Amino acid sequence: MVSASHVLDRVLVLEMVRVTEAAAIAASSWIGRGDNDAADAAAVEAMRAALNELPMAGTVVIGEGERDEAPMLYIGEKVGCSNGDGPAIDIALDPLEGTTITANAGPNALAVLAIAEKGCLLNAPDVYMEKIAIGPGYPEGTVSLDKSVADNVRSLAAAKNVKPHEIIACVLDRPRHDPIVAELRALGCGIKLIPDGDVAGVIATTDQDTGVDIYLGTGGAPEGVLAAAALRCVGGQMQGRLVFRNDDERARAERWGIEDLDRIYSMEDMAKGDCIFAATGVTDGSLLKGVKRQRGGTTTTESIVMRASSGTVRRVSTAYHKPV
Numbered sequence: 001m002v003s004a005s006h007v008l009d010r011v012l013v014l015e016m017v018r019v020t021e022a023a024a025i026a027a028s029s030w031i032g033r034g035d036n037d038a039a040d041a042a043a044v045e046a047m048r049a050a051l052n053e054l055p056m057a058g059t060v061v062i063g064e065g066e067r068d069e070a071p072m073l074y075i076g077e078k079v080g081c082s083n084g085d086g087p088a089i090d091i092a093l094d095p096l097e098g099t100t101i102t103a104n105a106g107p108n109a110l111a112v113l114a115i116a117e118k119g120c121l122l123n124a125p126d127v128y129m130e131k132i133a134i135g136p137g138y139p140e141g142t143v144s145l146d147k148s149v150a151d152n153v154r155s156l157a158a159a160k161n162v163k164p165h166e167i168i169a170c171v172l173d174r175p176r177h178d179p180i181v182a183e184l185r186a187l188g189c190g191i192k193l194i195p196d197g198d199v200a201g202v203i204a205t206t207d208q209d210t211g212v213d214i215y216l217g218t219g220g221a222p223e224g225v226l227a228a229a230a231l232r233c234v235g236g237q238m239q240g241r242l243v244f245r246n247d248d249e250r251a252r253a254e255r256w257g258i259e260d261l262d263r264i265y266s267m268e269d270m271a272k273g274d275c276i277f278a279a280t281g282v283t284d285g286s287l288l289k290g291v292k293r294q295r296g297g298t299t300t301t302e303s304i305v306m307r308a309s310s311g312t313v314r315r316v317s318t319a320y321h322k323p324v
């Protein structure tokens with residue numbers, strides 16, 4: 001039995017960047033073209049082709065949806081070129097996190113991927129997830145989904161040694177978040193309302209330059225698992241709780257083997273053991289610059305790849321001097 005880290009070593013950490021680069025470059029042709037589906041399809045196809053070049057026995061556990069609704073990178077799809085040999089790897093992916101952002105040429109669209117040893121990523125169904133996240137350096141339990149928004153802000157402010165109104169929260173701009181926004185406004189907090197892209201929103205809490213102290217609100221469960229994998233590598237705290245809108249979604253979760261539908265998942269419940277997170281910017285954002293087509297035919301990308309076991313965070317700038 002090889003160790004978890006050995007399993008991931010054999011897939012070569014840096015190879016993950018090639019995969020997210022390929023998806024980001026493909027999506028970038030659709031920046032500002034108003035066509036969400038075309039942007040997404042381009043990213044999916046490119047990510048799938050790049051994954052299939054890697055010598056691994058990969059299984060998509062978080063992907064574009066269930067087999068009948070997603071022709072490519074569906075949950076359960078096998079990827080890799082080792083014909084079943086090679087390390088058994090589970091993959092969570094979002095080839096284009098921010099399809100609407102890309103279509104509108106907005107900020108923070110990413111191509112995203114996380115890998116872990118088999119069984120280590122939460123097989124979250126494609127439902128919503130309530131999320132709370134803060135960056136590294138605070139005592140364990142500083143924030144929790146069990147507490148009110150106001151109590152979480154007060155607790156974080158105390159840990160940071162600032163007043164509650166000095167806390168800045170990142171929240172997806174959705175009507176469902178009106179109560180959260182009202183609670184934050186009552187405390188006088190700053191709110192960074194983002195149109196889409198809560199993977200970047202959660203990661204923003206780990207980077208002091210963004211000014212964001214806490215991420216709050218409900219977004220996609222798949223994006224929750226991806227964000228948890230990223231925070232496992234870079235440090236920070238996160239919790240998630242699945243949100244079901246109807247019986248069909250509850251039944252879907254049960255099919256996934258989720259028994260306790262109200263459970264609060266810790267970061268480690270969502271991404272256990274060693275894991276690797278990689279992302280490439282599609283459009284410019286707080287985490288990464290987007291794909292740039294330079295004069296003269298060169299294309300540049302900016303990516304990040306991080307690993308939980310080593311705690312390394314690498315930034316990779318790539319220039320493609322030949323047409324891509």
Ligand SMILES: O=P(O)(O)OC[C@H]1O[C@](O)(COP(=O)(O)O)[C@@H](O)[C@@H]1O
Pocket residue numbers: 094096097098099100174195196197198199218219220221223
């Ligand atoms: O738009 P909704 O339904 O509120 O869902 C929120 C989710 O959609 C996104 O904003 C964008 O995700 P996609 O571009 O992958 O569809 C996520 O970041 C977020 O988790």
Ligand SMILES: [Mn+2]
Pocket residue numbers: 094096097098220223
């Ligand atoms: Mn997404």
